[in-house]
Amino acid sequence: MTLDTVKHATETPESELPWKELGLKEDEYARIREILGRRPTGAELAMYSVMWSEHCSYKSSKVHLKQFGEKAPENDALLVGIGENAGVVDVGQGYAVTFKVESHNHPSYIEPYQGAATGVGGIVRDILAMGARPVAVMDPLRFGAADHPDTKRVLPGVVAGVGGYGNCLGLPNIGGEVVFDSCYQGNPLVNALCVGVMKHEDIHLAKASGAGNKVILYGARTGGDGIGGVSVLASETFDDTKPAKRPAVQVGDPFQEKLLIECTLEVFREKLVAGIQDLGGAGLSCATSELASAGSGGMRVDLDSVPLRDATLSPEEILMSESQERMCAIVEPRHVERFMEICEKWDVIATVIGEVTEGERLEIFWHGEQIVDVPPGTVAHEGPTYHRPYARPEWQDALQADDAGRLPRPATSGELREQVLKLVASPNQAAKSWITDQYDRFVQGNTVLAQPEDAGMVRIDPDTGLGVALATDGNGRYAKLDPYAGAQLALAEAYRNVAASGARPLAVSDCLNFGSPEDPAVMWQFAEATRGLADGCLHLGTPVTGGNVSLYNQTGDTAIHPTPVVAVLGVIDDVARRTPIAFAEEGLLLYLLGDTREEFGGSAWSQVVHDHLGGLPPKVDLDRERLLAEILISGSRDGMIDAAHDLSDGGLVQAVTESCLRGGKGARLVVPDGLDAFTFLFSESPGRAVVAVPRSEELRFTDMCGARGLPATRIGVVDGDAVEVQGEFTVPLGELRTAHEGTVPALFA
Amino acid sequence: MTARIGVVTFPGTLDDRDALRAVRLAGAEPVSLWHRDKGLKQVDAVVLAGGFSYGDYLRAGAISRFSPVMETVIDQARSGMPVLGICNGFQILTEAHLLPGAMLRNNHLHFICRDQKLRVENAETAWTAEYEQGREISVPLKNVDGRYVAAERVLDELEAEGRVAFRYLDLNPNGSLRDIAGITNAEGNVVGLMPHPEHAVEPLIGTGGTDGLGFFTSILKKTVAT
Amino acid sequence: MARVVVDVMLKPEILDPQGQAVQRALPRLGFEGIADVRQGKRFELEVDGPVDEAALARIHEMAETFLANTVIEDFVVKVES
Amino acid sequence: MARVVVDVMLKPEILDPQGQAVQRALPRLGFEGIADVRQGKRFELEVDGPVDEAALARIHEMAETFLANTVIEDFVVKVES
Ligand SMILES: Nc1ncnc2c1ncn2[C@@H]1O[C@H](COP(=O)(O)OP(=O)(O)O)[C@@H](O)[C@H]1O
């Protein structure tokens, strides 16, 4: 076979290329020809096809994502916004924090362990590439029905993969989510978040400038992994009846990544790096074109110098390979020797594969012949933009009309008690410690809060106690009922969780998991959710700093529930002031903050007791969320509250169960005037939290709430070894614990 | 002059910085040691920290055991230098035959991370002198290859000589024989255990207690005294 | 009782970090001349009853669906003599 | 290049939870008649040069000191035909 060089392409304009097989549309191919003024070479086609895929180019989503920039709130804390590997926020004392959540959904369904593991690996490299030391990970997960046989295959594999990779890297896992719903049966969602810390002056960007600077590829050798994975995975719905479509799976090597982290941090420390980019989706195609287009000059790469694991790889394959644990750095010639020494110290293979040039083109050579000659920006950023049609689905009205308020409620106290136990034992509400105990939460010695707390919290300065808190949330059931409100509810919940831990919410990252953008109903859900999230972030003053979109999460014509997962980052000046969820001391007074309304649409109760999804989700009030957060933060700072737990799915009874079991103490509860016991226990009105206040602080605390206009209702006291709802029922803690903690091990152990 | 306590970093070691911090909090001088260097920088004692050295590939500790630094550590340990192996460090010590037995995959096959109760069974080793015999402590446990096994004869010998240094309480988290969480050599200078005392040295962090600090104050006293 | 062995190895194109780590360690231990190491799993099955064609077919199926993950692994079934 | 295989199995008296987990899962998957399962490791070594007695002796030593931990494991060295 003759090599398809640029010269050859010019001479054979009519040669047919497999653009269709690579996932390109006819007009996209025409556009490439127009850009180049000739037909692309095979290598060029490979690069354009991966970079213009949905996954890399955001072609269906970018017209909507624009809002995150347009509606960005004024926020002095934002140091680097959307567009870089991850956003960076100022957390004070000279520190900056970068965080991002990303999806690895499709690969995790095919090969749960490796899919999840490489998902963690990928997001960690993104954070590293910003110049930060990664300090924690989180894993928002969604699976099919808990009792479905395939969930028994997927969940243990995913959990072992998240743990296997993160534990081996030495990153504490400080939180996440586990949600079961049959809508995720063929499309589990594996999202992964990483947070990193650096000093302001250490921020690094992905750009290649300075003619003569060297392009250094370092880390693992390049193999035949995941070739075409990007385009095939993201452009088409995965269909497991056709094994031929299965992309090659990537296998991760966390040990290699750990070396990559230490080695990279050391070259940063010695200021040897002018620009840096991790290799993720689209591998070298992505790294070289993005580095070159963000810089001032062009770039020349000799592909022969790329260290290979498999000597038979073609140049196209080398460009598309998604082998894990690789990074690409731009280094001034005078620093190359030292850079190499540090790589050698860490047993990391490093190779100069090219250099930054005076020109404006990205030129790639193979055996001395030119196979790529493109304007890098056209590959990296000028992919197609679709204005996909969207329309509110015709079933939406009927779904919203099917009000959960009409569902039969428990008629007797006995029935109420039964439903409480059923709720806290249901897979979604049950304790997840069987899962989270497979993750190291202690490593690095800075973990202040981890699962099952409302937010994960790590200390970033041992001397001052400065720390950050993070929570991720997303409720696909709410979003299905109303995607605009659903996205805001996810935001509100994560925001509230962070505030409940005592930290001040600062910034947002998100992972938008949806079905096929080619379905106008799904596209409408997507448009509504992004609009809701952007409006919500503007209102709360928390900018979106970055995130990820995962589309085509559907089986046949059936899409998953729209699932915007929102991560909120907060800062706390001294982690000693953090608020845990545990009711740990008898005599603490329990206060319910916020208003409780009859809101059961999309609720856990409607799902667990009636297998019902309909009506409207609870009503969001972002001003109220803000006020609640201020009270929670002041309460923590001024030592007025000993414990706090936000109220979300499952309502009050779920929160009280978790806090009592965590502290090993019971509670006596009184149904407040004006509420019935059922609504009191199960309503999911947002903007609420339950707090435990020492008697000595009661007056100060209620005065503060009163002065600021936040309803605070005394609902009981921490006491004994049972949860008692006066006049209704009593459940001994032991019985509650068995119900709440037995479910997940019984399903998966 | 205070004691110099070395902490070895192998490729893949994770808890080295935490161990250095624990040494500092105990009042000793922390010294970083690198796996490729044979020299021990005149330290008085060595900690082999936790993690996944060499990815735990082949067997946990199997590859690290052959590093240059271990040649010296093995030598010095045989002539009495105190060595503490935590988790991966314990695995390295068994692979190096400084301690008997071996570590295998947990009986439930999962990585497990929990607050673990232990009993200090031998308060006379170089690393436990600050505890009273029988003291119950709570420190984090986190591993996947934590099941201690040895031949019956070896176990009997360990018991008879009081060389079971720590035993799991309440729950045996991994199927370790005779609930063994940690052991010592006959001389009491080499100690290995699976749980992580270096993660229990500050309020708030980890378990939120300081039950693990005694390991580091013990060695400080011991090395300053001698 | 008869013994059937199932050897499961990563496919050649799939990264084998364990094998690599072993190979890289060998020269340091003074063992030269090993060009490549791959590490896989070996299952020893004790089979009740005769190991006839039907039994082997079942074991083959078991290996394919359960013992190996054929997305990334190959396997071989052997009757131990 | 010649291939030498080293099989490493836990000693029979050592509990093998991985093998047990496999065995327990089999009936649920519809595979009956497997009385016992043990899971071990298989190393495939590609040897430069001839696999003569000297080479095999070296590989034996490598297995004994490195590939297997003889406190808990047994091993077998085989030349692949
Ligand atoms: N996959 C997971 N990984 C880590 N932590 C998790 C995971 N799933 C749940 N958690 C943790 O368990 C706790 C309870 O989860 P959840 O009920 O979803 O919290 P909330 O309702 O407050 O958002 C939280 O601390 C959460 O971070």
Ligand SMILES: [Mg+2]
């Ligand atoms: Mg919460």
